[in-house]
Amino acid sequence: MGDILALTVEHLMLSAAGVGLALVVGIPLAILITRYRTLAGFTMAVTDVLQTIPSMALLAALMIYLGLGNQTLVVTLMIYSLLPIVRNTYTGITGIDKGLIEAGKGMGMTRWQLLRMVQIPVALPVIMAGIRVAMVTAIGIATLGVLIGGGGLGAPIWRGMQIVDSSMILSGAIPAALIAILCEFGLAKLEKAVTPRGMKASSPAKS
């Protein structure tokens, strides 16, 4: 049982690492393509295509360059997390009411200030929704990590499948599902928390 706990923690860490790296790469990239819109179509197309590669194929291909182990898994998870993060950040920022931008400009905000004080806060709920999708997907894909010598809950799941032992499969699958649900729940809370006060649906207007 202690094993499963350790694997669960490792699984969560690996998934978070993949998503974390995708944030570091994806958010600046998304902001960049909101400024250079001609790049947007191309960038989206690339992240779309990456998403369609079967995960085992991507793991195996990356393994050839990055070797056996968690680093390959984390990079794979990052690649799968890029699409929801880039797309949601881009959509969130470009979907902002033009009036808000104009108001910001009218107040004399620089582009950086506008980004930091208007665009990102207003887009945050949409970005967070992307992170939620990315995190849950990553937790699922991370179960394949064992196949390229990585860690996580894939070990009991795959061993269980090989020896047709459902309790062993479940000992890996249930914690994976649980952390997915917990992450979904926690991130949803966070999403609410980061929604700017002014945007929260105020108590329904009484008619």
Next chain:
Amino acid sequence: MRKRLRRFFSLLVIAGLLIGTVSGCGGDGADKITVGSKNFTENILLGEIMAQLIENKTDLKVERKLNLGGTLVAWEALKKGDLDLYPEYTGTALMAILKKEVMYDADEVYNLVQKEYNEQFQVKWLKPFGFNNTYATAVTREMAEKYNLVKTSDLKPYAKDLVFCAEQEFFNRDDGYDGFVKTYNLQFKDKRAVETALKYQAVAEGKVQVIDAFSTDGELVTYDMVILEDDKGFFPPYHGAPIIRMDTLEKYPELEEVLNLLAGQISDTEMQQLNYQVKEQKKDAAEVATKFLQDKGLI
């Protein structure tokens, strides 16, 4: 609120960087060798047997990577040096790795893969374990009796009503599905690709009727399946043997002698029994490996 958010993001990033660095500089400890295996019971068992034998007979530390996603992953990892050795099959090496035409003489195949691996990849084949884990076609005993099936050719009149099922790899190989149906001139009603472990369940539930099997599969006993004789000799030899990087052998020459203790020690039926214990009786692979080595007086 913003502080909380910032903390959350930095945690994610830190987790990412930490794992990146930790796994990046993963201990290059001296006198450690890495034993790999592919992700099926027999290969894992062989990996475990070799690992335990090395631990018992030498002072080397053994790291196990025993559940790698197929031939491609294990082989690329060995070439790259992430693995020092893993159990491979002569037929797999000949066709999947070297992309050679199929050959049927066991010694010829072994000698050829030995030569090619030595020259192309600086990898050495140690002595074979003994068993030949070749492909075979299997049906339930019930069906074999009903249609009086003994040889694979006997399937011909019934194939149009039968569904053939195998793992994906069988459909992708030259010595797999396409060549098989051509050689025997079979036209199945349908074909399905499933995960190896689900194949026997599918056939037991009657969802499919004919499957590919390995001659050492433990499930053949459990599910009461009959192997149909390969009367046209379509399936080539697949003798299992350890393959090891030559630079590892140079560094630890004792490994060759130690691993060759396993030469010829495992027959087809012995391998079937070992697989059966792990896969069907749910015994721990490491314990089964220890028991095997003790029974053979090797440790």
